[in-house]
Amino acid sequence: MTFIDFLYTLDGWVWGTPLLVLIMVVGIYYMVKGKFFPFVHFGHAVKNTVLASSTESGKSGDGKISPYRAFCLALGGAVGMGNISGVATSIAVGGPGSIFWMWVWAFFGMMIKTAETSLGLYYRHKEPDGKYSGSAMHYMERGIKGEMGWKFGRPLAILFAVSLFMMVLQGSGAYTVGETLSASFGLNLMAVVIVYVLFVVYLLIRGENAIGRVAEKLVPIMCGAYLLATIVILLMNITYVPTMFAEIFKGAFTGTAAVGGFAGSVVSLTIRQGVARSVYSNEAGNGTSPLIHGSADTIHPVRQGLWGAVEVFCDTLVVCTCSGLAILATGTWSSGVTGAPLGVLAFTTAFGEAGRYFLGIMTVLFAFTTSTTWYLFYQNILTYLLEKWPKAQKAAHKVFTVAFPLIMVGNAALVYYSNSDATLFWTIVSIVTAFPLFFNVLALIALRKKFWALLKDYKARYMGIGQVDPNFHVFAEDDPEVMAKINKNLGRS
Numbered sequence: 001m002t003f004i005d006f007l008y009t010l011d012g013w014v015w016g017t018p019l020l021v022l023i024m025v026v027g028i029y030y031m032v033k034g035k036f037f038p039f040v041h042f043g044h045a046v047k048n049t050v051l052a053s054s055t056e057s058g059k060s061g062d063g064k065i066s067p068y069r070a071f072c073l074a075l076g077g078a079v080g081m082g083n084i085s086g087v088a089t090s091i092a093v094g095g096p097g098s099i100f101w102m103w104v105w106a107f108f109g110m111m112i113k114t115a116e117t118s119l120g121l122y123y124r125h126k127e128p129d130g131k132y133s134g135s136a137m138h139y140m141e142r143g144i145k146g147e148m149g150w151k152f153g154r155p156l157a158i159l160f161a162v163s164l165f166m167m168v169l170q171g172s173g174a175y176t177v178g179e180t181l182s183a184s185f186g187l188n189l190m191a192v193v194i195v196y197v198l199f200v201v202y203l204l205i206r207g208e209n210a211i212g213r214v215a216e217k218l219v220p221i222m223c224g225a226y227l228l229a230t231i232v233i234l235l236m237n238i239t240y241v242p243t244m245f246a247e248i249f250k251g252a253f254t255g256t257a258a259v260g261g262f263a264g265s266v267v268s269l270t271i272r273q274g275v276a277r278s279v280y281s282n283e284a285g286n287g288t289s290p291l292i293h294g295s296a297d298t299i300h301p302v303r304q305g306l307w308g309a310v311e312v313f314c315d316t317l318v319v320c321t322c323s324g325l326a327i328l329a330t331g332t333w334s335s336g337v338t339g340a341p342l343g344v345l346a347f348t349t350a351f352g353e354a355g356r357y358f359l360g361i362m363t364v365l366f367a368f369t370t371s372t373t374w375y376l377f378y379q380n381i382l383t384y385l386l387e388k389w390p391k392a393q394k395a396a397h398k399v400f401t402v403a404f405p406l407i408m409v410g411n412a413a414l415v416y417y418s419n420s421d422a423t424l425f426w427t428i429v430s431i432v433t434a435f436p437l438f439f440n441v442l443a444l445i446a447l448r449k450k451f452w453a454l455l456k457d458y459k460a461r462y463m464g465i466g467q468v469d470p471n472f473h474v475f476a477e478d479d480p481e482v483m484a485k486i487n488k489n490l491g492r493s
Helices: 003-014 017-033 042-047 067-078 085-094 097-122 136-147 153-170 174-185 189-206 208-236 238-254 261-265 267-282 301-329 339-351 353-385 390-417 422-446 448-462 480-489
Strands: none
Touching: 003 422, 017 097, 017 267, 017 422, 017 448, 042 301, 067 208, 067 301, 067 353, 085 097, 085 267, 085 301, 085 339, 097 136, 097 238, 097 267, 097 301, 097 422, 097 448, 136 153, 136 353, 136 422, 136 480, 153 353, 153 422, 174 189, 174 339, 174 353, 174 390, 189 208, 189 353, 189 390, 208 238, 208 301, 208 339, 208 353, 238 267, 238 301, 267 301, 267 422, 301 339, 301 448, 339 353, 353 390, 422 448
16 A cells, blocks of 8 residues: 555545544534524624624734634635635545535534634633734633643643644645646646745745735635626526536435546545535634634624634635536536646636636635635644743744745645645645544533533623623633633643
8 A cells, every 4th residue: 555545545534434423413513502593693693793893893902803804814714725626626526416515514614613713712811922812722721621620621732733733734725826827827836836835935924914914805805706706607507507506416415426436426425525625614613713713802702703604604605615616517527637627627618718817816815815824823823832831932933934835845745746636635634634623523512511601691792682691701811710710720820
């Protein structure tokens, strides 16, 4: 067995039935227990997020960032190469039915993202430099071990942080940019990767505020443009639309793939491709978004959780769906092409050379926001892992700033010089996504009662549902009793 064959086997193992059943059960539990909150009250969510007044969405300071900037950064990290190349590979390997399973996890993921974002805000921590940080690591350590007194909280947080840091192996978009521009214009893939990485380095040097400003400007534009292009493609192929949706729903339970031989006919492969790509794309369940949302200046943890739900909606139910429908509507999904070249083929079929240029630009923009936001994710992880060693923490941040672009180049080189296609790249992504997802889902099970308490309080305070408990504190830092438990169980004064 070669190393590449080993990776394919490992991917099938980590995304086997146990993990799929676990995350689906947890997703169903949260959605049913929450009475389908993100959908029943979707209008409320939109009104109090993207349509919120500038008095809330524009606030930033005192070690916090505005809710809108947090949303744009988190969405920028999610809406990336997975939405184009990842979706294309998923359809090619798992068939049209994989889109259905993307939708399924997005449906449950909206509630999961609301929960994990809310918990990250509730257990946030003020760093010595005055910056607020909240994350899955914080609610594992401060919630499970600190407040609940369960000893496994700290080890779980460390395992999660280490496994999430392993996602640096995915290369944060450099390979997809190279793959797309190579397929579109015949450019050398590695040359494109190096040029792209240099632009990323430039923005990293400019700092976190510059990354935030870029995300605020680019994310709405690129999502809107991509949606508009897909609508045009569907209108151009309107007679095929009913058949296309029939293939999606039929393929979800029968399994039909364009490539992959006999394995493509297995329904489990279709489910795995759809769910894994959905998790990677919208990040619901894998605990990444709280790394950004945890610093938001918000009036209530659940209010920022609503931004998380809207994030999943925009990423998967809009952008990923756009990619999938464009590929199916143009009939290119059965061409035998995978990855970014399949997306290029779809848009070129629809728009000619203009489609080639459009998708090239979209890929670069998507990948750019992904690369820079994930850089912030990794830096926040380092801050947590090395919080007891300030000097080592400072040195690690500097080293990683140099290492991050080198890793992106190295990842692209591995796939390129192994003469593999996008399937290998997305196999690596799939493997490293499974581990933080597993650890985070365990934490969501343990902290479910805390989230229900937060949701109940939010409904009472801001939706007029139920009675407000005047003794309930919406942040752990404001609750003397909770903080006493946390400090005691964590051995802090």
